[in-house]
Structures are given as structure tokens and as C-alpha cells.
Amino acid sequence: xxxxxxxxxxxxxxxxxxxxxxxxxxxxxxxxxxxxxxxxxxxxxxxxxxxxxxxxxxxxxxxxxxxxxxxxxxxxxxxxxxxxxxxxxxxxxxxxxxxxxxxxxxxxxxxxxxxxxxxxxxxxxxxxxxxxxxxxxxxxxxxxxxxxxxxxxxxxxxxxxxxxxxxxxxxxxxxxxxxxxxxxxxxxxxxxxxxxxxxxxxxxxxxxxxxxxxxxxxxxxxxxxxxxxxxxxxxxxxxxxxxxxxxxxxxxxxxxxxxxxxxxxxxxxxxxxxxxxxxxxxxxxxxxxxxxxxxxxxxxxxxxxxxxxxxxxxxxxxxxxxxxxxxxxxxxxxxxxxxxxxxxxxxxxxxxxxxxxxxxxxxxxxxxxxxxxxxxxxxxxxxxxxxxxxxxxxxxxxxxxxxxxxxxxxxxxxxxxxxxxxxxxxxxxxxxxxxxx
Amino acid sequence: xxxxxxxxxxxxxxxxxxxxxxxxxxxxxxxxxxxxxxxxxxxxxxxxxxxxxxxxxxxxxxxxxxxxxxxxxxxxxxxxxxxxxxxxxxxxxxxxxxxxxxxxxxxxxxxxxxxxxxxxxxxxxxxxxxxxxxxxxxxxxxxxxxxxxxxxxxxxxxxxxxxxxxxxxxxxxxxxxxxx
Numbered sequence: 001x002x003x004x005x006x007x008x009x010x011x012x013x014x015x016x017x018x019x020x021x022x023x024x025x026x027x028x029x030x031x032x033x034x035x036x037x038x039x040x041x042x043x044x045x046x047x048x049x050x051x052x053x054x055x056x057x058x059x060x061x062x063x064x065x066x067x068x069x070x071x072x073x074x075x076x077x078x079x080x081x082x083x084x085x086x087x088x089x090x091x092x093x094x095x096x097x098x099x100x101x102x103x104x105x106x107x108x109x110x111x112x113x114x115x116x117x118x119x120x121x122x123x124x125x126x127x128x129x130x131x132x133x134x135x136x137x138x139x140x141x142x143x144x145x146x147x148x149x150x151x152x153x154x155x156x157x158x159x160x161x162x163x164x165x166x167x168x169x170x171x172x173x174x175x176x177x178x179x180x181x182x183x184x185x186x187x188x189x190x191x192x193x194x195x196x197x198x199x200x201x202x203x204x205x206x207x208x209x210x211x212x213x214x215x216x217x218x219x220x221x222x223x224x225x226x227x228x229x230x231x232x233x234x235x236x237x238x239x240x241x242x243x244x245x246x247x248x249x250x251x252x253x254x255x256x257x258x259x260x261x262x263x264x265x266x267x268x269x270x271x272x273x274x275x276x277x278x279x280x281x282x283x284x285x286x287x288x289x290x291x292x293x294x295x296x297x298x299x300x301x302x303x304x305x306x307x308x309x310x311x312x313x314x315x316x317x318x319x320x321x322x323x324x325x326x327x328x329x330x331x332x333x334x335x336x337x338x339x340x341x342x343x344x345x346x347x348x349x350x351x352x353x354x355x356x357x358x359x360x361x362x363x364x365x366x367x368x369x370x371x372x373x374x375x376x377x378x379x380x381x382x383x384x385x386x387x388x389x390x391x392x393x394x395x396x397x398x399x400x401x402x403x404x405x406x407x408x409x410x411x412x413x414x415x416x417x418x419x420x421x422x423x424x425x426x427x428x429x430x431x432x433x434x435x436x437x
Numbered sequence: 438x439x440x441x442x443x444x445x446x447x448x449x450x451x452x453x454x455x456x457x458x459x460x461x462x463x464x465x466x467x468x469x470x471x472x473x474x475x476x477x478x479x480x481x482x483x484x485x486x487x488x489x490x491x492x493x494x495x496x497x498x499x500x501x502x503x504x505x506x507x508x509x510x511x512x513x514x515x516x517x518x519x520x521x522x523x524x525x526x527x528x529x530x531x532x533x534x535x536x537x538x539x540x541x542x543x544x545x546x547x548x549x550x551x552x553x554x555x556x557x558x559x560x561x562x563x564x565x566x567x568x569x570x571x572x573x574x575x576x577x578x579x580x581x582x583x584x585x586x587x588x589x590x591x592x593x594x595x596x597x598x599x600x601x602x603x604x605x606x607x608x609x610x611x612x613x614x615x616x617x
Contacts, residue, residue, distance in 0.1 A: 267564075295564040404602075
């Protein structure tokens with residue numbers, strides 16, 4: 001009795017600590033994915049566990065919308081390796097897959113040895129010699145500072161083994177923060193995809209807009225108003241070196257890297273209304289793509305680099321169009337809703353992610369490019385700037401949450417939703433990095 | 438309107454005061470010689486009279502502008518309807534005042550900032566903000582202002598004056614701002 005009380009008390013403390021660290025507030029879709037058990041990793045060292053590996057993995061898998069990690073308090077046992085596991089017990093709970101592991105101090109100080117296994121409960125329950133339930137088994141020595149990153153790496157392995165698609169948990173976000181109490185209120189920041197490890201890479205007294213990752217993940221293109229006018233810059237994330245790319249009269253905006261990283265699609269209004277141009281990053285040679293008396297903006301490259309998606313008012317209200325770059329042939333892609341803006345094609349080339357206005361509300365939506373069917377993914381009113389994870393599993397966007405502009409995640413199927421509230425000030429214009437590993 | 442009324446009455450009253458106070462040395466009978474006797478700046482040979490100067494009355498720069506261009510010259514914000522860049526009739530007076538000022542002072546230049554509310558995407562709003570600034574610019578040019586005196590910049594939804602996320606804030610933020 002006393003033991004049970006102590007146990008539940010310690011559980012309570014653990015969960016309180018966990019929620020204090022948690023930065024993401026889940027707003028929907030907790031129990032809709034494949035049931036998976038991420039068992040707390042066994043810590044065999046002195047003192048406190050250096051990092052809650054299983055909590056990271058569990059949160060990662062849940063955010064993809066494809067998995068529903070079962071709560072720790074529902075686990076009858078918490079084994080740490082496959083040698084003594086009762087598959088029938090887990091099978092009865094409806095669990096399909098188990099992630100388990102151990103963490104212990106390495107001989108060298110400041111390093112830890114992590115071992116983990118990924119188990120197929122169905123195969124384990126059948127118990128036939130020719131079907132091994134062990135889907136993967138790995139061991140690594142990891143520095144303290146890299147433990148969290150390694151947890152994301154485990155999530156990537158698990159995700160790829162179970163879905164056949166590369167995981168995107170070791171990626172980062174770039175975004176604009178506005179902290180009006182700061183001397184430099186406009187800040188360009190980068191964090192892990194889950195909002196952790198935030199770092200400011202540019203501070204300004206004037207607005208910063210439209211960060212865009214180079215395909216190699218080394219550079220960001222963005223718009224800065226530091227000269228009290230819009231200009232496009234490229235900043236090297238490792239060397240901090242900045243290069244001014246365009247500074248034409250009027251609008252210099254919305255940079256988007258070509259898939260080969262050699263060109264930037266940009267919006268310029270130097271010749272009248274905003275139109276789409278392509279800028280060669282090396283030579284700075286400029287080529288005009290659209291020539292229209294109304295607004296053309298928000299260029300985004302198709303994954304094959306042969307066409308651009310953009311928003312245009314040529315049909316009245318803004319809708320999304322696609323222009324083939326060799327022929328110049330242009331077609332309209334969106335027809336539903338009052339207006340559609342901010343389109344990007346998913347990495348698999350099958351869908352268009354966009355901002356769709358219905359009844360005056362702006363929502364993140366996804367349109368199947370073959371059938372034209374449009375699905376609304378979000379329920380809030382002021383959702384904008386969607387950016388798709390490099391594996392196409394999740395979308396980060398900006399929304400107004402509890403009276404402040406902040407970032408939110410939605411899984412591509414719309415099942416999982418979560419907010420990443422800003423710690424100070426407001427946050428907007430997220431850009432999801434390419435794969436960084 | 439109140440400002441104009443006040444300034445007009447001031448404009449009538451102040452010069453009269455000044456005239457009364459600022460007497461010449463020859464007018465030795467005026468009342469001012471009795472009220473300003475602390476320090477003599479000029480005196481006659483027999484010291485029977487002394488004269489003194491006082492500071493001239495100066496209007497503030499704003500009052501001078503109001504006198505010349507009406508109180509509308511002090512207004513620098515033009516508001517717009519949602520997703521619109523058409524100038525509403527109630528702002529014509531303001532733009533006419535600025536147009537007259539710029540025509541009279543060709544060496545002066547004006548920057549028109551275009552702003553939007555947060556609805557719609559940031560990139561679309563940059564374009565809409567520019568359209569608002571351009572709409573103001575076109576009006577001023579039609580009133581005779583040289584295009585070389587005007588530059589425009591769009592901040593889209595990036596520089597709101599009202600930081601809330603509601604209808605009142607959106608109305609405040611849909612604007613063009615005139616800055617010299």
C-alpha cells in the first residue's frame with residue numbers, strides 16, 4: 001500500500017516536471033494514430049537521468065499524426081530489452097510496436113551509451129523463429145549536449161522503419177519574432193522543429209520578413225527593412241556573412257530557392273505592379289516570369305524545379321496559378337473558397353498546401369493536385385504562412401493563439417494539432433528547414 | 438476644426454497685442470514706455486524717457502502650417518476599408534492640404550508608407566500596402582505634386598499601430614502614413 005502510494009507520488013512528480021518542460025500545447029488528435037509503446041529508457045547511472053529520451057521520441061511520433069503513444073501509466077511493465085518481454089501482454093493492450101532502450105554513463109565523462117530496440121508486437125506474439133520481432137536494434141555513444149538531438153534521431157529511425165518515409169524530427173525552423181519591449185524588436189530566430197534550442201541570428205529595429213532556407217540548409221534568404229525599404233539578403237548560418245541580393249525601387253519580397261539552390265524566385269514591383277522574377281544567385285542576372293497589371297506574388301518552386309506556383313489576382317480575387325518555366329504556359333490551380341493564397345507543393349509533388357479563405361476566415365488547407373479536392377486542416381481564423389516538413393508529414397504555420405501570434409503544427413492528414421506558444425513577444429513567418437542530416 | 442477656430446482668433450489677437458507693445462522710440466507717449474522701464478536700451482540726452490524692446494510673438498511651426506494649409510495639414514494618416522485601396526471622401530481634405538504644401542515647396546519630399554491589417558498572407562499584404570501607398574501618390578500627383586517629390590514604401594502587416602488581434606485593431610492598421 002505504502003509502496004503503491006510512493007510510486008504514484010513519484011509518478012506525479014515526474015509528470016509535473018515533464019509538463020513544465022513541455023513547450024508544445026496539443027490541441028487535437030491525440031488518439032487517432034497507430035498505437036505504439038515508447039517505454040521509458042532504463043537509466044543505470046547515479047543521480048538523475050540526463051535526458052528523458054523516451055519522452056522526446058513519444059512526442060515526436062505523436063506530432064506526426066500517425067502514431068498514438070500509449071500513456072506510461074497504462075504500461076503494466078516497463079522492460080528495457082527484448083530478452084524478457086511478454087508480447088501477449090502488449091498485444092492485448094492493442095500495441096503494435098514497442099520502442100525500448102537503456103542509457104548509461106560511458107567510461108569517458110560527459111558521454112552516455114544509449115541502446116535501443118524497435119519491436120513488432122504482432123510478430124513477437126506469433127512467435128515464429130523465421131519472423132524476428134526485432135525491427136531494429138542500435139547502440140551509440142552520445143555527448144550530453146547531443147542527447148536531445150539523438151532522441152530525435154531515434155524518432156527518425158522509428159518513423160522510417162514503420163512508414164517507409166524518412167523522418168523529419170532532426171530538422172529546424174526559422175521564423176520572425178517581434179518583441180516590442182526589445183531595442184531591436186524584429187528578430188530572426190532558429191530553433192529545433194519542436195521549438196527547443198531557440199537562437200536569434202539577426203536583430204533589427206525595422207521589420208524582417210519571409211525567411212527561406214537554401215536547399216543545403218546552410219543559408220537563409222529573407223527580406224529586411226533595415227534601410228527603411230525592402231531588400232532581399234542571404235545570410236550564411238555558419239559564418240554569419242550577409243549578402244545583399246536585391247534592392248530595387250519598391251517591393252523586394254518573397255524569396256524562394258530553386259531546388260538546386262542556384263536561383264531565387266522573388267517578387268519585384270520596380271516595373272509597376274508586383275510580378276515574379278527569377279534571380280541567379282551567383283550572377284544576379286534577373287529574368288521576368290510574370291507580366292501582369294495586377295498583383296502576382298508568393299512564388300514557390302515545384303519539387304522538380306520546372307515550374308513555379310504563385311498567387312495572382314488576374315482572375316479577380318487572389319487564386320493560385322502554376323507557370324511552366326520553359327514554355328511560360330500558365331494554368332489556374334484553385335477554384336474553391338473566396339480566395340486562396342500562399343501555396344506550396346508537397347515534396348512528393350501530389351498536393352498543394354495553401355491558405356484558403358472561407359467566410360472571412362483564413363485556414364490552412366491541402367488540395368489534391370489530381371482530383372482538385374480541397375481539405376481544410378485547421379479550425380482557427382488567422383492561419384497563414386504554411387511551411388511543409390521536408391518529408392511532407394507536418395505543416396508549421398502561424399496563427400493567433402490566446403491573443404498572440406504564434407506558431408502551430410498540424411499533421412498533413414489534419415489529425416494532430418499543436419501550438420508552439422512564443423515565450424516573449426509574437427512569432428510568425430515560419431520556414432521549415434530541409435533535411436539536415 | 439476647433440484648432441482652426443482657435444488659431445484664427447489667435448492670429449487676430451496676437452498681432453494687435455504685438456503692435457500695441459512694440460512701440461517705436463519716437464512714440465514717447467505710448468503706454469509701453471511706462472510698463473517697460475526696467476533697463477534702458479536707449480535714452481534721450483536728458484534721461485527723461487527710456488525705451489525697451491520685447492520679444493516678438495511667434496507662432497509655432499504647426500500653427501503657421503495650419504494658417505497656410507488648414508488644420509488638415511496636421512493629419513498624416515489615411516484609413517482604408519478592408520482589402521481596398523480606394524481613398525475615401527473624408528480624407529480628400531487632408532490630401533489636398535498636403536498637395537498644396539508640396540506644390541508650394543518643391544524642395545520638400547514625402548514618403549508614403551502603406552500598411553494593412555493582419556488578415557491575409559504577409560506577402561499579399563505587402564502588395565496591398567503598396568497599392569494603398571500608390572493610390573495616395575496618384576492622388577497627390579493628380580493635384581500637381583511632382584512624382585520626384587514622392588517615394589512609397591509598403592510595410593504590409595509588419596508595423597501595426599494597434600497590436601491587438603480584433604476588428605478594432607484591424608481598422609486602425611489599414612492605413613497609409615505620410616512622413617516628411
